[in-house]
Amino acid sequence: MRVEIPLYTERFGSVRIHDVQRILELDSGRRRDDEKEITTIHKIEKNEIEDVEDKLAIVVPVKEEKLKLLEGVLSGIPHDCVVIVVSNSQTNPINRFKMEVDTLARFHRFTRRKMLVIHQKDPGLALAFQENKYTGILDKKEKLVRDGKAEAMVVGILLAKMVGKEFVGFVDADNYIPGAVNEYVKNFAAGFCMAESSYVMVRNSWKYKPKIYNTGIYFKKWGRISEVTNRYLNLIISNYIGFETEIIKTANSGEHALTLKLAEILKYSSGFSVEPYELLYILEEFGGIKPTSYPEVIENGVEIFQIETRNPHFHEDKGEDHLKKMLLESLSVVYYSELCNQTIKTLILNELVSQDILKKDTFPPQLPAMPPLRSINIQNFNEKLKEAKTFTMFE
Numbered sequence: 377m378r379v380e381i382p383l384y385t386e387r388f389g390s391v392r393i394h395d396v397q398r399i400l401e402l403d404s405g406r407r408r409d410d411e412k413e414i415t416t417i418h419k420i421e422k423n424e425i426e427d428v429e430d431k432l433a434i435v436v437p438v439k440e441e442k443l444k445l446l447e448g449v450l451s452g453i454p455h456d457c458v459v460i461v462v463s464n465s466q467t468n469p470i471n472r473f474k475m476e477v478d479t480l481a482r483f484h485r486f487t488r489r490k491m492l493v494i495h496q497k498d499p500g501l502a503l504a505f506q507e508n509k510y511t512g513i514l515d516k517k518e519k520l521v522r523d524g525k526a527e528a529m530v531v532g533i534l535l536a537k538m539v540g541k542e543f544v545g546f547v548d549a550d551n552y553i554p555g556a557v558n559e560y561v562k563n564f565a566a567g568f569c570m571a572e573s574s575y576v577m578v579r580n581s582w583k584y585k586p587k588i589y590n591t592g593i594y595f596k597k598w599g600r601i602s603e604v605t606n607r608y609l610n611l612i613i614s615n616y617i618g619f620e621t622e623i624i625k626t627a628n629s630g631e632h633a634l635t636l637k638l639a640e641i642l643k644y645s646s647g648f649s650v651e652p653y654e655l656l657y658i659l660e661e662f663g664g665i666k667p668t669s670y671p672e673v674i675e676n677g678v679e680i681f682q683i684e685t686r687n688p689h690f691h692e693d694k695g696e697d698h699l700k701k702m703l704l705e706s707l708s709v710v711y712y713s714e715l716c717n718q719t720i721k722t723l724i725l726n727e728l729v730s731q732d733i734l735k736k737d738t739f740p741p742q743l744p745a746m747p748p749l750r751s752i753n754i755q756n757f758n759e760k761l762k763e764a765k766t767f768t769m770f771e
């Protein structure tokens with residue numbers, strides 16, 4: 377793969393946020409001895425990417441998606457990555473979860489690839505969390521894992537750690553184009569190959585998110601949510617560094633990846649606020665504004681890559697209310713961040729009121745955050761899951 381070097385990097389304490397990097401070639405060919413190096417371009421060899429894929433788990437959160445889409449996503453994930461499907465699909469009256477497990481089983485029969493599948497609401501999973509005193513992920517009434525994509529991601533990270541992986545990435549189950557999924561994972565690997573730190577996050581930035589209208593297809597650049605969330609995250613950074621910046625271009629990037637070392641020390645905010653919150657938490661904890669509980673990270677630094685995909689992003693359109701909920705959750709974590717001053721808070725309230733998402737003189741809901749996963753004893757967690765037969769492993 378050939379990728380631009382980051383042409384600009386914004387520093388925030390020990391956090392380095394690299395500007396969007398464009399891909400010149402998805403496949404840069406065989407390595408040649410007489411090759412001339414181009415200083416502004418990284419050439420990442422196939423074997424380097426494959427080495428990362430060997431150590432990478434891809435978590436696929438799924439809730440009531442079409443099985444054909446799920447199967448397409450599985451087919452796009454490079455073979456050597458472990459796939460971890462975390463489902464919150466219904467089991468009753470129609471057992472859609474069973475259909476998902478059957479889809480994986482069929483896929484495994486022909487591909488023999490390593491995959492793991494678990495249901496988010498499995499009582500054995502909740503018990504394993506309880507025994508490890510990690511109750512921030514549980515619904516207070518049900519005593520099961522709460523609904524939410526972030527909750528599925530947290531379960532996925534733990535399973536990735538359980539199977540001994542070094543990297544973990546997330547790919548939604550409603551992606552229409554398997555070839556695009558394949559690219560997302562290669563981009564994650566490319567980011568890890570370029571990194572200098574071991575605390576790394578790679579976020580995909582969409583080249584286009586096309587919309588289909590009666591008049592034809594329109595290659596839209598920005599999603600409606602990310603454009604707004606980016607703006608407020610950039611305001612927060614600008615306010616601290618004293619220079620206006622537009623460095624954040626992937627505030628809501630669902631397709632992203634982390635080193636396990638970083639993943640296990642982050643806090644995660646519930647539902648769809650998870651992606652902007654990851655960024656905010658990194659800035660809060662490692663931005664040098666307050667003392668951190670992780671001095672080794674300050675020493676090493678955190679690196680954030682934003683890589684622009686070549687493939688356009690086609691996914692299921694879930695409607696206006698879904699988008700409004702997503703924006704409310706995203707701006708809520710910005711609003712309640714300790715980095716957010718009163719002026720930015722007022723701007724956020726006005727934004728939500730003007731978009732008809734919040735009533736005047738009310739406030740966004742404060743979402744639950746899940747503490748770092750490092751506190752969980754992974755051997756014990758693994759044993760509890762096995763005892764309760766919570767997951768199915770295909771290998």
Ligand code: GDD
Binds near residue numbers: 462525599602651
């Ligand atoms: N396990 C689980 N549990 N999966 C869930 C849940 C849940 O409670 N809720 C949603 N999912 C799955 C969906 O099935 C899909 O695979 C993925 O999580 C994303 O959910 P969508 O509802 O399809 O979100 P979206 O496509 O509108 O938004 C995506 O893109 C945004 C950026 O544009 C998500 O990835 C967002 O997180 C992201 O910010």
